Amino acid sequence: MSVEQKAVVIYDTTLRDGTQGEDFSLSVEDKVRIALKLDEFGIHYIEGGWPDSNPKDKQFFQEIKNYELRNAKIAAFGSTHHPAQSPEKGLRALVEAGTPVITIFGKSWTVHVKEALRISLERNLEIIQNSVAYLRQHVDEVIYDAEHYFDGFKEDRDYALQTLKRAHEAGATTLVLCDTNGGTLPHELAEIIQETRKHFPSATFGIHAHNDSELAVANSLEAVRNGITHVQGTINGIGERCGNANLCSIIPNLCLKMNIPCIPAENLRKLRHVSRYILELANMPPNKYQPFVGRSAFAHKGGVHISAVRRNPRTYEHIDPELVGNKRRFLISDLSGKAAVKMKAEEFGIKLPEDDPVARSILLRIKELEAAGFQFEAAEASLELLIKRLEGESRKYFELLGFRVIDQKEEDGRPPVSEATIQIRVGGQVEHTAALGQGPVNALDNALRKALEKFYPQLKTMELIDYKVRVLPGREGTASKVRVLIESSDGKDTWGTVGVSHDILEASWQALVDSITYKMYKDEKEKSSS
Numbered sequence: 001m002s003v004e005q006k007a008v009v010i011y012d013t014t015l016r017d018g019t020q021g022e023d024f025s026l027s028v029e030d031k032v033r034i035a036l037k038l039d040e041f042g043i044h045y046i047e048g049g050w051p052d053s054n055p056k057d058k059q060f061f062q063e064i065k066n067y068e069l070r071n072a073k074i075a076a077f078g079s080t081h082h083p084a085q086s087p088e089k090g091l092r093a094l095v096e097a098g099t100p101v102i103t104i105f106g107k108s109w110t111v112h113v114k115e116a117l118r119i120s121l122e123r124n125l126e127i128i129q130n131s132v133a134y135l136r137q138h139v140d141e142v143i144y145d146a147e148h149y150f151d152g153f154k155e156d157r158d159y160a161l162q163t164l165k166r167a168h169e170a171g172a173t174t175l176v177l178c179d180t181n182g183g184t185l186p187h188e189l190a191e192i193i194q195e196t197r198k199h200f201p202s203a204t205f206g207i208h209a210h211n212d213s214e215l216a217v218a219n220s221l222e223a224v225r226n227g228i229t230h231v232q233g234t235i236n237g238i239g240e241r242c243g244n245a246n247l248c249s250i251i252p253n254l255c256l257k258m259n260i261p262c263i264p265a266e267n268l269r270k271l272r273h274v275s276r277y278i279l280e281l282a283n284m285p286p287n288k289y290q291p292f293v294g295r296s297a298f299a300h301k302g303g304v305h306i307s308a309v310r311r312n313p314r315t316y317e318h319i320d321p322e323l324v325g326n327k328r329r330f331l332i333s334d335l336s337g338k339a340a341v342k343m344k345a346e347e348f349g350i351k352l353p354e355d356d357p358v359a360r361s362i363l364l365r366i367k368e369l370e371a372a373g374f375q376f377e378a379a380e381a382s383l384e385l386l387i388k389r390l391e392g393e394s395r396k397y398f399e400l401l402g403f404r405v406i407d408q409k410e411e412d413g414r415p416p417v418s419e420a421t422i423q424i425r426v427g428g429q430v431e432h433t434a435a436l437g438q439g440p441v442n443a444l445d446n447a448l449r450k451a452l453e454k455f456y457p458q459l460k461t462m463e464l465i466d467y468k469v470r471v472l473p474g475r476e477g478t479a480s481k482v483r484v485l486i487e488s489s490d491g492k493d494t495w496g497t498v499g500v501s502h503d504i505l506e507a508s509w510q511a512l513v514d515s516i517t518y519k520m521y522k523d524e525k526e527k528s529s530s
C-alpha cells in the first residue's frame with residue numbers, strides 16, 4: 001500500500017446526490033445560498049445538480065453565474081448520452097449549463113449494461129468514449145464517475161478497466177471510482193484501487209462512496225491512503241438511501257488525523273456552522289450524535305469521564321472540540337459524581353470550594369430527583385436553580401396561595417373551555433387573576449403571567465417555545481407519573497425546565513414556575529455582572 005500524502009480536493013455533491021436523500025429538498029434560493037457557503041468554507045468543487053432533470057436544477061446554473069466564487073468550481077452533473085441519442089442531443093443541457101466542469105456517470109458493471117441500459121457491452125464503451133470526448137470539446141474539465149466501479153470490477157475486472165480506459169483516452173480529467181451500492185469493505189476497496197491505479201499511472205483518481213454498510217467515510221479515507229486525491233461526499237452525509245460519504249467527518253479526519261491538506265486549515269472551525277446552516281435551510285433536525293459536529297459529540301456524562309476531563313480533556317476526547325467549532329459539554333444525571341457537579345456549578349458561575357460538602361448534598365439530591373423521574377440534561381435552568389437553592393442563596397419572587405383550573409366540555413363536537421384562577425403574593429401584595437387558555441396548562445400559564453406581569457414587566461418578553469410531556473415507565477396507566485419539559489425564550493436566550501408528578505397540571509406548574517423564576521434570576525444575574 002502506498003502512503004502518498006498529496007493534498008486532497010473536496011468535491012461536494014450535497015446539491016445533487018444530497019437531494020436524492022429522503023426528506024432533503026432544496027429550493028433554487030437554498031441551493032445558491034448553500035453553494036456560497038460551501039465556497040466560503042473552501043470546498044473545491046460544488047456539484048450543483050442535473051440540468052436535464054428539472055427546472056430548479058437548470059435555473060440554479062443560471063442563478064449561480066451572478067456570483068463570483070472565490071474557491072469553488074461549479075460542476076453540472078448528468079449521465080453519458082442516451083443510447084438512442086447522439087452526444088450532441090443527449091448532452092446539450094449539460095453544455096448549456098455553462099459550467100467550467102461537467103461530471104458524467106457511466107456504467108462499469110456488466111449487470112447494469114445488460115439489465116439497466118439493455119445494450120451491448122461494446123455499445124456502452126462507445127457511449128462512454130463519445131460522451132467524454134464530446135464534452136471535452138466544450139469544457140476543460142470532465143470528471144468521469146465510474147458508477148458501480150467496485151461491483152463491476154468484482155464481476156468482470158477487464159470490462160470495468162476497459163470502461164475507465166475509454167473515459168481516460170477520451171480526455172476525462174478525473175476518474176472517480178464509485179461505490180454506488182455502498183457494499184464494498186475497506187480492504188476490498190484498497191485492493192481494487194491499487195490494481196486499477198497500476199493501469200493508469202498518469203490518471204487522477206477520485207472516490208465516491210455511499211454509506212449502505214456504514215463505511216463511506218472509512219472507505220473514502222482508505223482510498224486517500226491508496227493515493228486517491230479527489231474525494232466526493234455531502235455535508236452531514238445526506239444522500240440516496242443511507243447517504244453519501246460524510247464530509248463533516250472526512251474533512252477533519254484528513255486535516256487533523258492524517259495531516260493531509262484539503263480545505264484551508266483556518267476554516268475547519270467553521271465545520272459545525274456549515275453543517276447546521278445546511279440542515280437549517282433544508283428544515284431538517286440535526287443529529288445530536290453526529291461525530292465531530294453533533295451536540296453530543298463532546299458531551300460527557302459518566303462521572304468518571306467528567307472527573308478525568310476536568311483534569312485533562314485528552315483523557316476522553318479524540319480532538320479539541322473547538323477545532324471543528326464544537327463545544328465540550330458536561331451532562332448532569334444520576335451517573336454524575338461531585339466533580340461533575342462542581343464543573344456544572346462553575347459553568348453557571350457558581351464556585352463551590354474544593355472540600356465543600358454542599359457539592360455532595362447537591363449530588364445526592366440530583367440522584368434522588370432523577371430516581372423520581374426528573375431529568376436535567378434538557379432542563380439546565382431547573383438544575384441551576386436547584387444548585388442555587390441548595391447552596392442557600394435562591395430568591396423567591398412570588399408565593400403561591402392557590403390555583404384552580406376548570407376544563408369544561410359542554411357538548412360532544414365542541415372543544416372544551418379551559419379557565420384558570422390563581423392567587424399569589426408578591427412582597428406584601430396579594431394578586432388574584434383569572435385567564436382562559438388553549439387547554440388547561442395554557443390557561444394556568446396565562447393566569448400566572450397576568451398576575452406577575454404587574455410586578456415583573458420583563459415577563460412580557462418571554463414565551464414558552466416548546467412543551468413536552470413524557471409518561472414515565474410503569475404499569476399504572478392513567479395514574480402514571482409524567483415528566484414535563486418546557487423550553488422558554490426571551491428572544492436572547494432559551495432555557496429548559498422540568499417538573500414531575502402523577503398530576504400533569506402539577507408537573508407543568510413546577511416546570512412553569514422554574515421557567516419564570518429563571519427568567520427573573522437570569523436578568524438579575526446579567527444586571528449585576530454588567
Ligand SMILES: CC(=O)SCCNC(=O)CCNC(=O)[C@H](O)C(C)(C)COP(=O)(O)OP(=O)(O)OC[C@H]1O[C@@H](n2cnc3c(N)ncnc32)[C@H](O)[C@@H]1OP(=O)(O)O
Nearest residue numbers: 050052053054079080081082083105106107116117147180
Ligand atoms: C448513481 C446515481 O446517483 S446516478 C444519478 C441518479 N439521479 C437521478 O436519477 C435524478 C435525476 N433523474 C431524472 O430526473 C430522470 O431520471 C431523468 C430526467 C434523468 C431521466 O428521465 P426519463 O428519461 O424519464 O428516464 P427514467 O428515469 O425513467 O429512466 C432512466 C433512463 O436513463 C437511462 N440511463 C441510465 N443510466 C444511463 C447512463 N449512464 N447512460 C445513458 N443512459 C442512462 C436508462 O436506460 C433509462 O432510459 P430508457 O428508459 O430509455 O432505457
Ligand SMILES: CC(=O)C(=O)O
Nearest residue numbers: 105145147148178180
Ligand atoms: C455517480 C453516483 O452518484 C454514484 O455512483 O453513486
